[in-house]
Amino acid sequence: MIECIDNSLIDWSRAQFALTAIYHWLFVPLTLGLGIIQAIMETIYYKTGKDYWKTTAQFWMKVFGINFAIGVATGLILEFEFGTNWSNYSWFVGDIFGAPLAIEGIVAFFMEATFIAVMFFGWNKVSKGFHLASTWLTIGGATLSALWILVANAWMQHPAGMHFNPDTVRNEMTDFFAVALSPVAVNKFFHTVLSGWILGGVVVVGISSWYLLKKRDTAFALRSIKVASVFGLAASLLTLWTGDGSAYQVAQKQPMKLAAMEGLYEGGNGVGLVGIGVLNPAKKSYSDGVEPFLFKIDIPYMLSFLAERNFNGYVPGITNLIEGGYQTTSGVSALSAREKIARGQTAIKALANYRMAKENRNNDAAKAHLALLNENFEYFGYGYIKNPDDLIPSVGLTFYAFRVMVILGGFFILLFIAVTVLSYRNKFEHKRWLQFVSLWSIPLVYIASQAGWVVAEVGRQPWAIQDILPVTAAVSRLNTSSVQVTFFIFLILFTVLLIAELGIMVKTIKKGPQMTGE
Numbered sequence: 001m002i003e004c005i006d007n008s009l010i011d012w013s014r015a016q017f018a019l020t021a022i023y024h025w026l027f028v029p030l031t032l033g034l035g036i037i038q039a040i041m042e043t044i045y046y047k048t049g050k051d052y053w054k055t056t057a058q059f060w061m062k063v064f065g066i067n068f069a070i071g072v073a074t075g076l077i078l079e080f081e082f083g084t085n086w087s088n089y090s091w092f093v094g095d096i097f098g099a100p101l102a103i104e105g106i107v108a109f110f111m112e113a114t115f116i117a118v119m120f121f122g123w124n125k126v127s128k129g130f131h132l133a134s135t136w137l138t139i140g141g142a143t144l145s146a147l148w149i150l151v152a153n154a155w156m157q158h159p160a161g162m163h164f165n166p167d168t169v170r171n172e173m174t175d176f177f178a179v180a181l182s183p184v185a186v187n188k189f190f191h192t193v194l195s196g197w198i199l200g201g202v203v204v205v206g207i208s209s210w211y212l213l214k215k216r217d218t219a220f221a222l223r224s225i226k227v228a229s230v231f232g233l234a235a236s237l238l239t240l241w242t243g244d245g246s247a248y249q250v251a252q253k254q255p256m257k258l259a260a261m262e263g264l265y266e267g268g269n270g271v272g273l274v275g276i277g278v279l280n281p282a283k284k285s286y287s288d289g290v291e292p293f294l295f296k297i298d299i300p301y302m303l304s305f306l307a308e309r310n311f312n313g314y315v316p317g318i319t320n321l322i323e324g325g326y327q328t329t330s331g332v333s334a335l336s337a338r339e340k341i342a343r344g345q346t347a348i349k350a351l352a353n354y355r356m357a358k359e360n361r362n363n364d365a366a367k368a369h370l371a372l373l374n375e376n377f378e379y380f381g382y383g384y385i386k387n388p389d390d391l392i393p394s395v396g397l398t399f400y401a402f403r404v405m406v407i408l409g410g411f412f413i414l415l416f417i418a419v420t421v422l423s424y425r426n427k428f429e430h431k432r433w434l435q436f437v438s439l440w441s442i443p444l445v446y447i448a449s450q451a452g453w454v455v456a457e458v459g460r461q462p463w464a465i466q467d468i469l470p471v472t473a474a475v476s477r478l479n480t481s482s483v484q485v486t487f488f489i490f491l492i493l494f495t496v497l498l499i500a501e502l503g504i505m506v507k508t509i510k511k512g513p514q515m516t517g518e
Contacts, residue, residue, distance in 0.1 A: 012483040013085045013475045016490065020078045021457075022450060023494040027071030027501075029449050032146060032193055033200015033235075034064045035139030037228055039132075044227075046132045056220055058123070059513035060204065061135075063505060065120060068142075070501045074494065085483065089464050089474035096162055096173045097152050100180070104148035111141030146196075147189050154185035156465050157456075158253045164377055166354050166370060171468075184249050188456075191242035194235045195449055198412055201232020202438075202445040205419055207509055209435035217512050218429060225423045233416035239409060244306065250459075251307030251315070252329075254466060256391065257459035259318045260398040262303060265292050267317035267326070272298030273306065276403070279396055285389065286319045292395075318395070322388050335379075337388035344383030347376035381463065384473045393461040401454040408448035415441060 038060040045053035079101060082090050090097070118126060118134035126134070161178030162171045173179060205228045208221035250258045259267070262274055265286055277296030284290070304313040308329070316334070320326050324336030335343070354369035385391060419438060422428040428435075460466060464474035 007472075009478060009480045009483060010472055010475050012480055012487060013478075014471060016483055016487045017078075017081055017085060018457075019487065019490055019494070020074060020081060021453070023498065024071065024074040024078050025450060025453055026446065026498065027067050027074065028146065029196035029199040030067045030203060031064065031071050031142050032139075032196030033198065034060060034067070034203065035142055035200075036197060037200050037204055037231055038064055039135045039139050040227055040231065041224075042132055042135050046128055052219070052223070054123075055513050056223055057135075059220070060224070061120065062508050063207075066501055066505050066508065068116075070497050073497065077490070085476050085478070086464070086474050087476040089469060091170065092469055092474070093159075093162075093171045093465060096155065096159075096171055096179065099173060099176070100148040100151040100155075104145050108141050108145035108148060111144065112138055113141075115141065143193060146193055150189045150192055151180050151185045153456075154182060154188045155179055156463075157188075157460060158182060158184040158249075159465055159468055164373075164380075166351055166373060167358070169351070169355075183245075184253060187242055187245040187249055191239065191246050192452075194239045194242055195452060197235035198232055198239060198409075199445045199449055201228045201235060201416065202412060202441050204228035205232065205416075206439045206442040209438040210509070211512070212429055212435050213432065213439070220513050222423060222429060225419060225428060229416050229419040229423055232412070233420055236409065236413045236416055240413075243406075243409070247306040248309070254460055255316055256318065256321050257393065257398070257455075258307060259316065259321060260393045260395045260459050261402045261455060263292050263296075263395055263399045264303070264315065264317040265319045267315045267320045269304065269314050270301045270312045271303040271307075271315045272300045273302035274399075274403075275299050277399075279399060283395075286322050286392065318392055322391065337382075337385075337391055340379045340382040341385050341388070343376045343379040344381060344385070346383075347373050347380045348383040350376065378467060381465070381468045381470050381473070384470050385462070390462055390470075393459050398455055398459045401451040401458070405448050405451040405455060408444055408451075412441070412445065412448070 038057050041053055041057035041060065045051075045057055082097075115134040115137040118131065119138045122131050122134065159171075160182045161173060161175035163174045164171050179185070205225050208224040208228070211217045211221035247258070250261070259265070263277065263279055264271065265283075274293075275297045278294040280291055280294050282290050283292050301311040304315055305311050307313060307315045314326065316326055321334075322337045324334045324339060326334050328334050350369045350373040354366050354373060357363075357366035357369055415438065418434060419428060422431055422434065462470045462472065464471045
């Protein structure tokens with residue numbers, strides 16, 4: 001049986017995993033975005049035969065390679081932490097969670113490893129066509145790697161295609177395609193990868209703008225901007241579509257996350273979407289009667305439309321989700337948090353009684369306990385929840401992170417439109433103010449990227465696996481001090497790696513491309 005462990009160990013284990021994930025996600029989106037951009041540039045070289053496109057692609061390939069190497073290192077540590085810090089989780093769902101990670105390692109990672117050497121060192125050793133194919137296969141492998149990791153993450157957000165085996169106390173996969181092709185997984189993949197494309201576009205435009213501000217390598221910079229701005233604009237517009245899909249999936253599968261994203265305590269019909277708002281810091285509980293906002297500006301009916309595809313659709317708030325009693329979309333009365341907790345405790349007790357009956361070879365009793373377990377298993381994780389308040393994620397962090405992501409996403413659309421129009425009219429070179437804006441947009445796009453993951457992961461707390469396993473029951477039984485020590489070791493190690501990467505990247509950028517055939 002899974003046992004709950006003290007809060008300090010849980011907090012430090014979560015902090016260590018969050019630290020690793022944050023650092024890892026500094027590198028992954030640039031790999032996804034810059035990889036496609038450099039492949040497009042090499043494709044243009046293949047089509048035109050102009051050497052300056054080859055040199056342009058080679059320069060951005062150097063930046064890609066520096067970033068790629070550090071991303072692999074942090075990613076490996078992140079996967080190991082599932083076994084070291086979250087062994088109960090790994091035991092409980094390893095048969096399912098391990099499958100996409102295994103595919104990622106066997107197929108995607110080996111695909112990258114096979115062709116990346118050709119991509120970097122094969123320019124004068126293989127044909128132009130084979131080298132171009134190697135470049136696309138390398139970034140294809142990186143994208144496939146992201147796919148399988150995001151499938152695993154999406155399954156944690158919305159478990160599907162599984163069956164619980166009470167004899168092994170493990171969840172087992174029953175339908176691989178239900179796991180890999182669930183609506184949550186498909187939408188998460190496109191939304192996340194497209195966000196990486198946006199980041200890649202902003203970084204290329206920003207670095208190229210630096211060259212223009214320094215009045216050097218201007219032809220290279222303008223050429224890079226034309227490719228990256230169109231690419232980034234297309235990715236930004238597609239992200240609007242996947243963002244709408246994300247909102248709908250969250251509303252249907254994780255309504256508490258949606259309520260936290262909107263600071264919505266009392267739901268209803270025809271609910272507006274908060275455009276701008278400031279939460280009331282005096283609001284401490286769903287039941288304290290304090291107004292949740294100091295002020296807010298709503299877009300009328302929009303949240304109902306995003307959540308239910310109906311401007312008058314019902315959207316539950318935090319209080320409604322805790323107290324229950326409202327009508328769900330399936331027409332049944334929603335259970336309260338306390339009722340779910342009671343059913344979860346019933347499921348846990350039924351599992352223990354089933355295993356005891358099996359040991360005593362009392363088949364009739366075992367069958368009865370198994371039936372009771374199956375009847376209540378969808379609330380299994382609630383049995384580890386001590387207080388209904390524990391089911392509410394950090395509203396402030398989720399609410400503000402969501403708005404940072406959305407507002408900056410809108411800003412990037414406007415930025416890409418302006419840069420694209422001016423660059424193709426050959427006027428961008430003279431717009432120094434926009435070059436400064438483009439350069440300083442680089443840190444902003446990283447903030448937006450991190451904010452998106454804060455919404456996804458903080459918003460689903462307290463769950464390691466939605467409704468089935470809370471983090472309190474997923475953590476390994478370790479000494480808190482050992483987790484604290486490794487936390488600071490990783491903090492120092494990752495910071496040193498980040499500083500080293502930035503130093504090498506800045507040195508490469510200052511050196512610039514060695515242009516020929518202009």
